[in-house]
Amino acid sequence: MVDALVVEIGSTTTVVSAFDGLGEGAEGTPVGGGGARREPRLLGQGTAMTSVTAGDVTLGAAEARTHLEELTGPMAPRWVLATSSAAGGLRMTVHGLTERMTARAAREAALGAGAVVKYQTAGRMREGDLRRVVAAAPGLILLAGGVEGGDVGTVLWNAARLAETEDWPGARKPIVVYGGNSAVKVEVREILEAAGFRVRITTNVYPAVDELDILPARAAIHDAFEEHITHAPGMERIGEMVNGPILPTPGAVLLAAERLAEAIGDLLVIDVGGATTDVHSITDGSPEIAPLQTEPQPHSRRTVEGDLGTYVSAQHVATLLDARERPEALPPALPGNPGQVAAARRLARAAALTAVQRHAGRLSYVYTPTGRKTVARGRDLSACRWVIGTGGALTRLPGGLEILEEIGACRGGDLLLPPPDARCLLDGDYIFAACGTLLGVFGCECVVALMRRSLGV
DSSP, X not given: OEEEEEEEEOSXXXXXXXXXXXOBOTTSOBOXXXXXXXXXXXXXXXXXXXXXXXXXXXXXXXXXXXXXXXXXXXXXXXXXXXXXXXXXXXXXXXXXXXXXXXXXXXXHHHHHHTEEEEEEEXXXXXXXXXXHHHHHOOSEEEEOOOOTTSOOHHHHHHHHHHHHOOOOSSSSOOEEEEOSOGGGHHHHHHHHHHTTOEEEEOOOSSOBTTBOOOHHHXXXXXXXXXXXXXXXXXXXXXXXXOSSOEEEHHHHHHHHHHHHHHHHOSEEEEEEOSSOEEEEEEOOOOTTTGGGBSSOOOSEEEEEETTOOSSTTHHHHHHTSOTTTSOSSOOOSSOOSHHHHHHHHHHHHHHXXXXXXXXXXXXXXXXXXXXXXXXXXXXXOTTOOEEEEESHHHHHSTTHHHHHHHGGXXXXXXXXXXXXXXXXXXXXXOOHHHHHHHTTTSOHHXXXXXXXXXXXX
């Protein structure tokens, strides 16, 4: 008997991790085997290729569990949890009133929840916008617009246009999460539900000018994801595997990073995958830069680079390399021989460094009647004292720590990167995504202990 298995279903590989010593479950019932209190620990991991293209994701999960039990012996888990970025991950479109206000707030909420944002609009949606939304085949739509007490016409228009739209791909229409002006939330729900949409209501993501409130929307998106993912092609049987939360993998990593930051301070997490590279930062920035900011920043932020990965998007990443470093042949999903490993490492390095530079904000200059002024645009990472690598590419290929240390070499110029003395660490046990899911069942203290042990701090 063990406390939990966590199934992480990636775009290329599936990992099953076994954990024990986690204390009590969500309902306060003991989940350990009794006796003296045990330390939280990772018992082992099994890996297999993801089988979503075979029409049943549980095939790869079962193979990964078999691999795990070959190493550890048979296991009877009290909890089976899951994260997924397979089947296109959490595909979303987001819609707001203005590009730099409610639409941006909606995008931050979607990305923080672990979504891949396929299309975004601001203002009233036109026919071309609606065609692009349908073509994006989103699992979820986040509809926002209007500060509290402000505009309602735009969001009502957009709800009505979505309700009139037909020819949605698949057997079910997307779930709509409404995070706009609360004055019309009942009307929005009625319009959309009458057209056959499933609707979740959350608080306004942009309740006042220069004020973001995206955490409730993130939670609503996670709830909706569990409903959506169990009907995605190839994923229909995932509900049979689990008896606890199912989260988008990037959203789980962000949840884990947030809890870890509460214990050790501001941090940056880089996750290089086969299809994308995600960067998560938990920080309010430095006091020196804060007065220069031109727009509000969330405490927790994620960006996803869909063109930076070591397998699905490897062809593009190779073009970022110097011609002398470009591999003659792109590596497979699971590199085997030394040549493939070396090629994958070069791709991982390019993906990580490029993604962090895109995530970071920068100093720039504006000219006013009183002269030139310095302003900060985007994410200020200068207070991040920890730079952490997770995901298969950084933790399982050689040289992951050296790649993280190179981020400091990118300093200089106008980029707002972590300071030179920031400490670089690897998620050696490759458990950050699993830990994000464990937080939904077990206490924060034991999950943070797992992460600290994985990092060696």
